[in-house]
Amino acid sequence: MKPARLALTHELVVQYGLSNKMKFMSPREAFDSEVKKFHSEDYVDFLRRVTPDNVTNYSKFLSKFNLGVEDCPIFDGLYDFCRMYSGASIEAARQLMTGQADIAINWSGGLHHAKKFEASGFCYVNDIVLAILELLQTNQRVLYVDIDVHHGDGVQEAFYHSDRVMTVSFHRYDGTFFPGTGALDENGGGNGKFYSINVPLHEGIDDSSYQSIFQSVIEKVMDSFQPEAIVLQCGADSLASDRLGSFNLSVKGHGDCVDYMKSFRIPMLVLGGGGYTIRNVARAWTYETSRLLSVDVPNQLPPNVYLNQFLDEPVLHPNIVDANLENRNSPGELRKIEQTVAEYLRYLQGAPSVQMQHVPGDIGGVRGDDDPHADRDEDRNTDKRHSDISIGRKRKDKERNVDADERDYYDGDRDHDRDADQGRRRVNQRIDPVIMLPSTPLATNSVADAVSPGAKGGGVGRDGVFAHNNAPGAASNKDGK
Numbered sequence: 001m002k003p004a005r006l007a008l009t010h011e012l013v014v015q016y017g018l019s020n021k022m023k024f025m026s027p028r029e030a031f032d033s034e035v036k037k038f039h040s041e042d043y044v045d046f047l048r049r050v051t052p053d054n055v056t057n058y059s060k061f062l063s064k065f066n067l068g069v070e071d072c073p074i075f076d077g078l079y080d081f082c083r084m085y086s087g088a089s090i091e092a093a094r095q096l097m098t099g100q101a102d103i104a105i106n107w108s109g110g111l112h113h114a115k116k117f118e119a120s121g122f123c124y125v126n127d128i129v130l131a132i133l134e135l136l137q138t139n140q141r142v143l144y145v146d147i148d149v150h151h152g153d154g155v156q157e158a159f160y161h162s163d164r165v166m167t168v169s170f171h172r173y174d175g176t177f178f179p180g181t182g183a184l185d186e187n188g189g190g191n192g193k194f195y196s197i198n199v200p201l202h203e204g205i206d207d208s209s210y211q212s213i214f215q216s217v218i219e220k221v222m223d224s225f226q227p228e229a230i231v232l233q234c235g236a237d238s239l240a241s242d243r244l245g246s247f248n249l250s251v252k253g254h255g256d257c258v259d260y261m262k263s264f265r266i267p268m269l270v271l272g273g274g275g276y277t278i279r280n281v282a283r284a285w286t287y288e289t290s291r292l293l294s295v296d297v298p299n300q301l302p303p304n305v306y307l308n309q310f311l312d313e314p315v316l317h318p319n320i321v322d323a324n325l326e327n328r329n330s331p332g333e334l335r336k337i338e339q340t341v342a343e344y345l346r347y348l349q350g351a352p353s354v355q356m357q358h359v360p361g362d363i364g365g366v367r368g369d370d371d372p373h374a375d376r377d378e379d380r381n382t383d384k385r386h387s388d389i390s391i392g393r394k395r396k397d398k399e400r401n402v403d404a405d406e407r408d409y410y411d412g413d414r415d416h417d418r419d420a421d422q423g424r425r426r427v428n429q430r431i432d433p434v435i436m437l438p439s440t441p442l443a444t445n446s447v448a449d450a451v452s453p454g455a456k457g458g459g460v461g462r463d464g465v466f467a468h469n470n471a472p473g474a475a476s477n478k479d480g481k
């Protein structure tokens with residue numbers, strides 16, 4: 001695993017003293033059988049078999065599975081890498097399901113582009129879909145929210161016909177930006193009609209415009225869908241100054257989305273995602289960890305072994321916003337998107353009353369089966385989306401003109417991190433994904449208590465680590481700053 005962003009994030013979280021307020025877990029790697037709950041058998045078997053040494057024997061399969069291309073290279077330990085981040089997201093979901101946590105964080109997860117039988121955009125196995133499938137075993141409705149600059153296409157496609165999962169993606173969309181999908185009128189099919197919500201945005205969106213549309217859409221979604229669990233993908237390529245993104249959000253503006261989602265006090269799985277200016281990714285995810293803990297941390301970065309990475313400004317909130325970047329999202333356009341989303345949600349007529357059912361291994365089990373046209377719709381929509389995606393990819397391939405060392409999801413021979421290598425310590429050593437389980441204040445809320453029976457408010461949790469009902473400072477704070 002190429003862990004530069006994770007190593008930096010982990011170091012800041014620890015040095016800020018936030019780790020004292022959370023339980024850390026080192027989850028096991030996902031089993032094949034778990035990965036195959038979403039991904040096709042032949043795709044998973046291929047991922048397991050292919051290596052840089054034998055790749056030339058598999059040229060036919062490479063194109064079939066979209067592997068070996070620029071943004072989905074084959075590297076040593078590829079499948080182990082997938083099993084690691086997926087195992088972490090699955091385990092994090094189980095912590096929520098069993099009431100052992102109200103919030104679980106896996107910054108190594110959030111690979112939202114992977115499809116059932118194809119890799120895409122640095123994503124090989126879709127840990128988000130696997131985690132949501134877990135959550136559906138004990139929750140009737142799961143809300144997926146995606147603030148990566150790219151459309152959360154893999155997750156949307158997986159649940160496009162389901163009324164038990166609502167996907168809401170905020171992303172740049174202009175018909176050419178990768179992956180090329182995520183138009184406002186992609187809103188679900190069959191029983192999932194109007195359960196896929198897309199908020200297509202233009203370049204240069206700033207904090208105030210983003211917050212305005214984010215909160216407006218999410219408020220309506222929460223009202224209509226009434227989820228029992230939330231999965232939040234916090235792709236940090238929506239930050240200003242990202243190497244691939246083109247939005248203009250500050251670290252605080254990005255974190256405000258996390259804060260807002262937490263304010264609903266619903267059990268929440270928080271995942272990483274994209275992000276290509278690694279020092280800012282680490283800043284954002286550290287800040288968001290602090291928000292999830294409801295702990296204020298000083299702007300000045302604490303002493304840490306990667307301080308050389310932050311020489312631009314040794315603070316958590318540097319001025320990364322480009323004052324000269326035009327916000328191409330007019331208030332009128334944004335209002336129109338809000339109105340259209342509100343219309344879609346009106347069709348839902350309240351939260352669906354879904355009977356609890358076992359979710360079989362096949363993802364078809366989560367989609368409505370009583371619509372005789374569902375299969376035909378699915379085929380048509382899937383074909384269309386695949387075709388859109390492939391167009392988007394081709395265009396993106398041309399547009400993407402970055403060096404291999406700007407990639408942060410793999411660690412192939414050619415892969416080295418320019419920023420990290422200049423630091424005091426090389427950060428491309430292997431670290432395993434860690435689930436962080438904040439002792440959150442959710443349990444002070446009766447709704448959270450009702451849906452998360454293990455999370456009763458007050459006192460120290462069963463293992464002495466959870467300190468529910470902890471106002472800032474209530475938990476162990478010995479090293480807190």
Ligand SMILES: [Zn+2]
Nearest residue numbers: 148150237274
């Ligand atoms: Zn992205």
